[in-house]
Amino acid sequence: MTTVGTGPRSQLRAWLGVAAITASLFVFVTTELMPVGLLTPVSAGLSISVGVAGMMVTLYGISAGVGVPFLVAWSRTVNRRVLLATLLAIMAAGNLVTAVSPNFPIVLAARLVTGFAHGVFWAIGVAMAMRLVPGEKVGKAAAVVLSGMSIATVVGMPLGTFLESLTDWRTTFLIWSGLSLAVLLAVVLTLPSLPSQSAIPVREVFALPMRNRRLRAVMSTVALYVLGHFGAYTFIRPFIEQRTGASAAWVTGLLIVFGIGGAVGNFVAGHTVARNTRTTFVAACAGLVASLSLLLLFGDSPAGLAIAVVVWGVSFGAANLCQVNMMLAAAPDTFEAAMSLNTMGYNIAIALGALLGGVFAGGFGTVGAVWLGVALTVTALLTALGSHRDTTRT
Structure with a gap:
């Protein structure tokens, strides 16, 4: 390069x-x-x-x-x-x-x-x-x-x-x-x-997952946890306001706490992902499930809400670092194509997560969006565990 x-x-x-x-x-x-x-x-x-x-x-x-x-x-x-x-x-x-x-x-x-x-x-x-x-x-x-x-x-x-x-x-x-x-x-x-050096033909981008089984597995797991996260997170403000009557300043504080948790998750995962990326990712998915469950169980109290948001932020930050490493490790010789696929899959998952969260929030209240997040992150965790067993056997 x-x-x-x-x-x-x-x-x-x-x-x-x-x-x-x-x-x-x-x-x-x-x-x-x-x-x-x-x-x-x-x-x-x-x-x-x-x-x-x-x-x-x-x-x-x-x-x-x-x-x-x-x-x-x-x-x-x-x-x-x-x-x-x-x-x-x-x-x-x-x-x-x-x-x-x-x-x-x-x-x-x-x-x-x-x-x-x-x-x-x-x-x-x-x-x-x-x-x-x-x-x-x-x-x-x-x-x-x-x-x-x-x-x-x-x-x-x-x-x-x-x-x-x-x-x-x-x-x-x-x-x-x-x-x-x-x-x-x-x-x-x-x-x-910076003249263009490596343009990506459309056919190459879409053909890559067809040829790369490992990349397909990573994309599926990432899509599930991103769907779950954004299905719930898109409606975090109205959820907090409805459950606790929190002010805008309190919501801002919780969002800052979530962001700090994300930075901590990135930092911690940075030290573990090189040794065992998949185990770190499984732990992050488990943290997402735990945090959303805590939100449902204890989100009515300020302390419970704060703990849930901290765990959520740390877990999501770690998962994001892991998924970038997993995507690039799955396709090391096609960096830009992998980044294009990562962008496409991740953002479509954001969109669909927000859309599904809106459907559940409209039908069951904002608590429905959080339940959706729990279901999808549990599925991501199970998929990651299954993928881990397959990798171990091979």
């Missing part, structure tokens, strides 16, 4: 470029997940139900997932620096349109377009960072970029909820539009020209 420059000044600019790509991931992930913390005010402001408002997450996930292999193939001749700047411009415009939208259909249209941009970023972002640094530093560059997801969970989404409590949901999206423009400027100033 070609790198850009080797001198001290070139290396400094390279790591500034890695930081800009990390900031881009922060913007994309917070834009994707921020509606989770804003469902209640958005639904009230646009006169729609909470379940319908959850479509902001669903549609974004669908476009981010389904569009990836096609858009990457169509942009195969585009310089990656130019492409990333374009994606950030789309993100800024999408958040601006959301902020000023007079009705929910326009909000959904904006989310659809920004979702496409998000998916393309996931397919190219980590690979871009790895091209900026010397060969012995590519692993570190990838880890730094992926840390943007944890930062988004710890700081970005709770900050969005906090800003909404001080202003309103429209102002929050307006601020995120400005942040997208700021990151766009950082990308333009720090990244060198």
Whole structure:
């Protein structure tokens, strides 16, 4: 993989470029997940139900997932620096349109377009960072970029909820539009020209799981735990408010706790995943099941709620680190194709999880969405255990 420059000044600019790509991931992930913390005010402001408002997450996930292999193939001749700047411009415009939208259909249209941009970023972002640094530093560059997801969970989404409590949901999206423009400027100033090196034909992306049994198994298990997580997590705010009558500030605090738990889970799994990735993943899935069960059993009390959210965050953070490692280990020679498949499967699971959670929340209340999460994460755990036994026998 070609790198850009080797001198001290070139290396400094390279790591500034890695930081800009990390900031881009922060913007994309917070834009994707921020509606989770804003469902209640958005639904009230646009006169729609909470379940319908959850479509902001669903549609974004669908476009981010389904569009990836096609858009990457169509942009195969585009310089990656130019492409990333374009994606950030789309993100800024999408958040601006959301902020000023007079009705929910326009909000959904904006989310659809920004979702496409998000998916393309996931397919190219980590690979871009790895091209900026010397060969012995590519692993570190990838880890730094992926840390943007944890930062988004710890700081970005709770900050969005906090800003909404001080202003309103429209102002929050307006601020995120400005942040997208700021990151766009950082990308333009720090990244060198990065001509496209390894475009991914659509047929290669879709043929890969047909030839790779291990990759198919990983994708199935990941889809199950992501479905379960987002089926419940999309409706965490209304669940907390209905069960405890918590204020917006209390919800913000719990989201911060969840994000910190995710960072802790990433850190802990980082020390165990190299020794035994599959066992770490099984433990993470078991933690997801336990946390959602705790939420149902003890979610009426502040202490029980806090414990459940901490366990949930730690488990989800660990699972996310594991699934990236499992995907790449399953297809080590087709990095970009694996990342495209990972993006597609993960985001479709987010969308379907939010959709199914909305159906259950509409029919059984928000507790129904949590029960859905329990059922799907139990299935993911059983699938991971079965896959572990198969691997041991082979």
